[in-house]
Amino acid sequence: MPWRRIVSAVLAASLCAAVGVAAWRASGGEGSLSVTGALTLIIFIASVWAWAFTSVDDTYISLGAATALVLTGALSPDEMFASLGDDTIWLLVAAFVIAVGVSASGLTGRLAAWLVTGTDHPRVLVHLVTAAIVATVFAAPSTSGRAALLLPVYTALAGALRTGSGDNDALAASRKRLVHALSLIFPTVILLSAVGSFLGAGAHLVTSHIVASAGGQEFSFAGWLLLGLPLAALSSHLSTELIVWLFTRKEDMRRRVRVDIADLAEASPTPVTGPLTQAENRAALLVGTVVVLWCTEALHGVDPAIVALLGVLVTSLPGYGSVALRKALAKAPWSLLVFMAATLAMGDALVSTGAAKWVATSAFNALRIDSPWPFMLVVVALSTASHLVIQSRSARSAVLIPIVVALAPAVGVNPAAAAFASTAAAGFCHTLPSSAKPVAMFSDIEGMETFSPDDLRRLSLLLGPLMVVLVMACSAWLWPLLGLSW
Numbered sequence: 350m351p352w353r354r355i356v357s358a359v360l361a362a363s364l365c366a367a368v369g370v371a372a373w374r375a376s377g378g379e380g381s382l383s384v385t386g387a388l389t390l391i392i393f394i395a396s397v398w399a400w401a402f403t404s405v406d407d408t409y410i411s412l413g414a415a416t417a418l419v420l421t422g423a424l425s426p427d428e429m430f431a432s433l434g435d436d437t438i439w440l441l442v443a444a445f446v447i448a449v450g451v452s453a454s455g456l457t458g459r460l461a462a463w464l465v466t467g468t469d470h471p472r473v474l475v476h477l478v479t480a481a482i483v484a485t486v487f488a489a490p491s492t493s494g495r496a497a498l499l500l501p502v503y504t505a506l507a508g509a510l511r512t513g514s515g516d517n518d519a520l521a522a523s524r525k526r527l528v529h530a531l532s533l534i535f536p537t538v539i540l541l542s543a544v545g546s547f548l549g550a551g552a553h554l555v556t557s558h559i560v561a562s563a564g565g566q567e568f569s570f571a572g573w574l575l576l577g578l579p580l581a582a583l584s585s586h587l588s589t590e591l592i593v594w595l596f597t598r599k600e601d602m603r604r605r606v607r608v609d610i611a612d613l614a615e616a617s618p619t620p621v622t623g624p625l626t627q628a629e630n631r632a633a634l635l636v637g638t639v640v641v642l643w644c645t646e647a648l649h650g651v652d653p654a655i656v657a658l659l660g661v662l663v664t665s666l667p668g669y670g671s672v673a674l675r676k677a678l679a680k681a682p683w684s685l686l687v688f689m690a691a692t693l694a695m696g697d698a699l700v701s702t703g704a705a706k707w708v709a710t711s712a713f714n715a716l717r718i719d720s721p722w723p724f725m726l727v728v729v730a731l732s733t734a735s736h737l738v739i740q741s742r743s744a745r746s747a748v749l750i751p752i753v754v755a756l757a758p759a760v761g762v763n764p765a766a767a768a769f770a771s772t773a774a775a776g777f778c779h780t781l782p783s784s785a786k787p788v789a790m791f792s793d794i795e796g797m798e799t800f801s802p803d804d805l806r807r808l809s810l811l812l813g814p815l816m817v818v819l820v821m822a823c824s825a826w827l828w829p830l831l832g833l834s835w
Contacts, residue, residue: 386702388421393699397748407744408684411691423698432694436654438686443657444548445494447639449677450664452498454632459625469605471527472593475534478506479589482538483582486546487640492742495539496787500794503535507797510606523601530596532799533808536787537592537779538585541816544773545581547573547643547653551689552746556772559696559746563754565765570643570653575831580773580823587819588812595807628671635663692747699751721835724760725770728753729820732771733813736778736785745775762835769833770824777816780809 396414399405415432418424432438485495507528543549547557547570561567593602625633639660643653665674698704728749735745750768757764778785791799829835 383703385421385423386704386707389418389423389698389702390704390707392417392421392423393695393704393748396695397744406684408688408691411688411695411744411747415691415694418695418698423702424694428697429694432690432697433687436652438690438693440654440657441491441548441551441554441689442681442686443654443661445491445681446661446672446674446677447635447657447664448494448498449680450670450672451632451636454628454671455626456629456632456636459629470602471597471604471606472602474606475527475531475589475593476586478531478534479538479585482535483542483545483585486542486549486581487636491548492539492543492550493786493790495543496536496790499535499539500790503531503791504794504797507531520604523598523604524606526597526601527606529798529800530592532791532794532797533592533596533804534589536785536791537588537808537812539787540778540785541584541588541776542581544577544584544776545574546570546577549577549581550742550776552742552772552775555689555692555696555743555746556750556768558693559700559750560754560765560768562697563700563751563764565754565768568765568769569646571646572832574644576769576828576833577773579827580819584776584816584819587815591811591815592808595811596804631669632671635660689743692743696747696751700755704751721760721762724757724762725767725824725835726817726821728767728771729774729817729824732774733777733817733820735775736780742775742778742785746772749775763833766824766828766833766835769828770820773823774816774820777809777813779805779812 392414396410399410403410415424415429419426419429482495482499485498510524510528510531544553547553547568553568553573557568557573639656642649642651642656646653646656661674661677664670665672665677732745732749735749736742749771753767753771754764757767779788788805792802792805793799824835
């Protein structure tokens, strides 16, 4: 596409200019960029360009960038390999294994079926679906994992809604519009609700790690839950109302619709009716215990990663667990984990070499931003729009958070508050099918018609500004009440 070539050319020219500026300032006085910092910045700019404008795998790019940082001296080999053993990586691995066990037990499918068959009113139905999706933020880490978990639920629900004996043309059209709206609601809520849990997206772990590396307080599971869950619930239900308003008609919401539990049961690989099975009871007990232990770390002092590993041992315990450890580990997204480890190392290099501080100071001095409100507004707006350039949520955090953390103190803002707001705003990534994996997965379901790119753009024109307003409101008024003030 011509516009992609133009943007790529501009970015390439910017990269050359950055090399020249960095080399010139490297021998300057106070506030100059060191040679190591300049090389780090050049590698990072090249990585952003590759993430945005090439088809090369994101993990390959980040791993190559981390290796280049070692060769240039920005990172030591020990620092690079230490990121692979970081407790956040172990936490995510263990959470994936627990999620595989919970899914294998059938518990998540049963809960979703129970919720969506609880009403015959379309508006209540879509909000019950929304509530169910929000709740899954504790059942599976990462948005792509939740999308894979919920895709069969959507297809079963869509199939049940499309069928109806004696439907006239008007009722059939109404059902079709409702299914169309649901195809947008599922990925939208998956993405927006991720902020409700520390494990909701890999970007959250990246943000916490970078804040801690810069000398700030690392976020805890309970702290993130307290701050993020209100925004997750509010933004999810507001986005559902927005989708209903944009893609259905008033009469669609007045017509009664009933989802037959038998239709869902037929499409589900595990039981969705009758009493809970032994495996489901055990899975529910395990998830509840793990979440409680994560939230009460201050009381017992056990690291969240160790709690997760104990959960893994129970999940795969012979004769008790619902899945074998080897099978669960085979399903873990190892490419994502390597990508996260590499981006953690890249973020550390940006902070330790001073490159992030130099970029932040230069950029905001040029914009003449020297007070909290304009700074936070720019951070939130930039984070909201960044998915247009960098598709990976973790990569966006690796790029933005070091810069945000470096500059926040200069304008009188708590770095942790600015980092959290940036990460929360980055949950909006709906403009293009390629903007996020859940959007891509729900845009192309074999044998089913879902939403079009035009639908996404139409939704994004309103949802994007809405998210900026919500995040700014939370960061200014709600989060200070919960202990995270500017």
